[in-house]
Amino acid sequence: MSLILKNVSKTFEDAKGDVLNNINLEIQNGEFVCVVGQSGCGKSTLLNLIAGLEKPTSGEILLNGKRFDGPSANRVVMFQEHALFPWLNVIENVKFGMKLASLPANEQEETAMKYLRMMQLEEYRDYAIHQLSGGMRQRVALARALTLDSEILLMDEPFSALDKQTSNRLRAELQEIWLKTKRTILFITHSVEEAVYLADRVIVISPAVNSIADVISIDLERPRYVYDEKFVDYRHRILEEVQGNTGNEKK
Amino acid sequence: MKKNKLFQSKYISEIIFLCGVIILWQLFYTLGVDVLSIWKAYAMPSPAGVLKSFGLLCQNGSLLPAIGFSLLRGLLGYLISVVAGSILGLLMNCFPYLHRNLRPLVMGVQTLPSICWVPFSILWFGLTQQAIIFVVVMGSAFSIAIASDNAIRNVPPIYKKVALTMGANSRQVYREVILPASFPELISGLKQGWSFAWRALMSGEVMTTCIGLGQTLITGRNLADINQVMLVMIVIILIGIFIDQMFFGKVERYVYQKRGL
Numbered sequence: 001m002s003l004i005l006k007n008v009s010k011t012f013e014d015a016k017g018d019v020l021n022n023i024n025l026e027i028q029n030g031e032f033v034c035v036v037g038q039s040g041c042g043k044s045t046l047l048n049l050i051a052g053l054e055k056p057t058s059g060e061i062l063l064n065g066k067r068f069d070g071p072s073a074n075r076v077v078m079f080q081e082h083a084l085f086p087w088l089n090v091i092e093n094v095k096f097g098m099k100l101a102s103l104p105a106n107e108q109e110e111t112a113m114k115y116l117r118m119m120q121l122e123e124y125r126d127y128a129i130h131q132l133s134g135g136m137r138q139r140v141a142l143a144r145a146l147t148l149d150s151e152i153l154l155m156d157e158p159f160s161a162l163d164k165q166t167s168n169r170l171r172a173e174l175q176e177i178w179l180k181t182k183r184t185i186l187f188i189t190h191s192v193e194e195a196v197y198l199a200d201r202v203i204v205i206s207p208a209v210n211s212i213a214d215v216i217s218i219d220l221e222r223p224r225y226v227y228d229e230k231f232v233d234y235r236h237r238i239l240e241e242v243q244g245n246t247g248n249e250k251k
Numbered sequence: 252m253k254k255n256k257l258f259q260s261k262y263i264s265e266i267i268f269l270c271g272v273i274i275l276w277q278l279f280y281t282l283g284v285d286v287l288s289i290w291k292a293y294a295m296p297s298p299a300g301v302l303k304s305f306g307l308l309c310q311n312g313s314l315l316p317a318i319g320f321s322l323l324r325g326l327l328g329y330l331i332s333v334v335a336g337s338i339l340g341l342l343m344n345c346f347p348y349l350h351r352n353l354r355p356l357v358m359g360v361q362t363l364p365s366i367c368w369v370p371f372s373i374l375w376f377g378l379t380q381q382a383i384i385f386v387v388v389m390g391s392a393f394s395i396a397i398a399s400d401n402a403i404r405n406v407p408p409i410y411k412k413v414a415l416t417m418g419a420n421s422r423q424v425y426r427e428v429i430l431p432a433s434f435p436e437l438i439s440g441l442k443q444g445w446s447f448a449w450r451a452l453m454s455g456e457v458m459t460t461c462i463g464l465g466q467t468l469i470t471g472r473n474l475a476d477i478n479q480v481m482l483v484m485i486v487i488i489l490i491g492i493f494i495d496q497m498f499f500g501k502v503e504r505y506v507y508q509k510r511g512l
Contacts, residue, residue, distance in 0.1 A: 051416050073418025083409045086510040087431040097417035100427065130511025148417060 001064060001151045001184050003027040003050065008059035010045055017054065018042040021211040025203065027152065030182045034195035036242055037205035043188045046205070047156050050186065051077045063151065073097060076150040080157040082137040084129045090140055091116070091125040097148045115143035118177060135166035142174070152184045160190065171197055175223060192242060196234045197224050204241045214241050273298050293475055300478035301485065304471075308482065313467065318486065321452060321463040324380060328387025329448040333441065335388065336395025343400045354400065357393050365390030365451035369458050383455035383463075390451025391444040398440025402433035435506050442499035449491050 005025040012019065020042040027033050037043045048054040050061060052071040060067055063074070071077075076097070084093045094112040103111075116122045119139040129137060138158060145153055159167035171194055178185060178198075189195055195202045199218050206213035216238055224231055280297040283289045308314035339357065343349045368389040369382075376382035406429050414428045456465020464483055471479030506512075 053412060053416070071412075071415040071418075073416075075416065077412070077416040079409060079413065081409055083407075083413045085410065085428070085431070086512075087434065096414075096427075100414070100417055100419050100423055128509065128511060144417075154416075 001029040002062075003152055003184075003186075004062045004065075005050075006060050006062070008049060008056045008061060010042070010049060010054060011057050017045050017048070019210045020045050020049070020205075021209060023059070023212060025212065027184060027186060030184055032178055032185045032187065032198055032200045033203060034187045034189055034199035034201070035203045035205060036189055036192055036195045036238065038207050038242060039190065041205040041207035042210045043190075043205050044156055047077070047154050047186065047188050050152070051075050051154050053077075073101065073148050074151040075154060076145045076148050077154045077156060078141055078145040078158045080161055082129075082134075082141040084137055084141055084144070086129050088129075089125075090121065090127050090129070090132070093129065093140055094144045094147060096144060101148070111147050112143070115146050116140075118146075118180075119143050119173070133166075134162050135170060138162060138170060139173070142170075142177075146177070146181070146183070152186060155185060155187045157188055157190065159194070167194075172223070174198065179222065192235055192239045193226060196220075196231060196238065197226065202238055204238060206241075206244055208244055213244075216241075293477060296478045296481035301482045304476065304478040304482045308467070308479070314486075316462055317464050317467045317483075318490070320461065321456065321465070322490070324383055324456075324461075324463065325387060325449055325452045328384040328452065329391060329445055331384070332388050332390075332392040332395055332444060332448055336392040336444065337399045339392070339396035340399030340403070343396065344403045350400070354397070357396055361393040361397055364454075365447070366454040368451075369454060372455065373458065378459040378461075380459075380461055383452065383459055383461065386455035386458075387448050387451045390454070391448035394447050395440055395444040398443060399433075399437055402436035402440055403429055405436060406432040435503070435510065435512065438499065438503050438506060442495065442503065445494065445499065446491065449487075449494075453487060 003026070005023050008020065008023040010017070010020045018040050023046065035043045035046060045054065049056055052068055052075060068075075085096065088096065091109075091112055094116060095108045098108040098111060113122060113125070116125060119142065121136065121139055121143065124132065124136065124140075129140070132140065142158070145155075159170050162170065175198055177183075187195075187198060196218055202216045202218060203212055204214045204216070205211065216234070218234055220228070220230055220234070226232075277298050280295060284292050284295050284297075305314070343354050343357070365386055368386045372382040372385040372389075376385055410428050410432050411424055414424050419427065452463075453465050453468075456463045457469050458465075460466060464487055468480055468483040471477070471483060
């Protein structure tokens, strides 16, 4: 898998989204890339462009050297809202993507159960969505996104609507899964801590120019510890970049 | 019969309340007609009179066929409305041009009381079954069209996005996402469509001479039998409630419960 963005810009005539200017980015196979930035910087637009939900105004996006037109199952998105379907139960939701692809029923069942087990949700397979807590819903959504074995998994602030404790637990689980499966992940977040915790590389998008301000490789052993000195250093450095100043301001 | 708590608390209190209403009605009748003579007996129905009328219509065997024919006609007209209405709604949903220009017109026509279609229907179909069914269709198809258009339009866009990024084509988006997602609102729309159809049916039936509840009502008027008129009105209400609760209500409750709404 290789994903390359060349001079990608996006403008909106009706101000329906945030602008992006001249993005150049390359994502390697198996890499965990986090995109941080204040609201309005265009980080969600970046995800929508890669997902194919929006088309770039100029520039090109190449997946394995090829342009694409519109969304597809090789670029699955996990959204901030769990967006599980309330008319389906847990297992049916997890199978949804495989059902679209008309995979054989036993394969659907096997794969779905594999990821439900990974999320420790196997005993909830027949539950209705409204019976689950917020964190469990997001885990079901993650299981659903993982089943398709997409080239790249796009995650749009998936844990930001959850309480701090739950979101910390989920990001630890996500890291574990990533270490196990080595999927390529592009993860959008406004939390610098989350980015430093998860990413191989952190892309900072500045709202001043709506473009990439800096790319920081996180050179830390996994699993990471948020009170580790180096972790705190990374966090401060990136926070300053995000806030667009070089002072000693702390969050 | 098994007596559970729900039955006792809800239905018993409702039945007692209804009995109270009937007793009050009888008192009102006795006072107004028999004692004070404010109304003539032929202009005011009484519970006893309605009951007698019920017995009479059962005895001469005209009530059951009337109910049967009305239901059959109503159902047939309603089914046509559902098909025509949902196709119209779907078309308005698929083509922005139609949504912009046709929808306001459909909204307007929907507000038209169904009885306004009676002159047309009689001119086109004569005093026939078809004329009644035409009024029923005109009375409910437009409301079903608007409701189904709304139901589809109100599906959260995120559902569609999820399906698209998981590889759904547009047919799958409709079948696997938009249809099930809009189902609760669709059911409410169909329920409302039924109540419009049932009302329109009566407008149609009183105009023609086909066997049916509307005709039994008019016969009551022609015979100056106010009790028969009242009886038919009560039957119409009961059938309306029955279908609303026993069919649509059940489906609605099931769907809502399943989705935790």
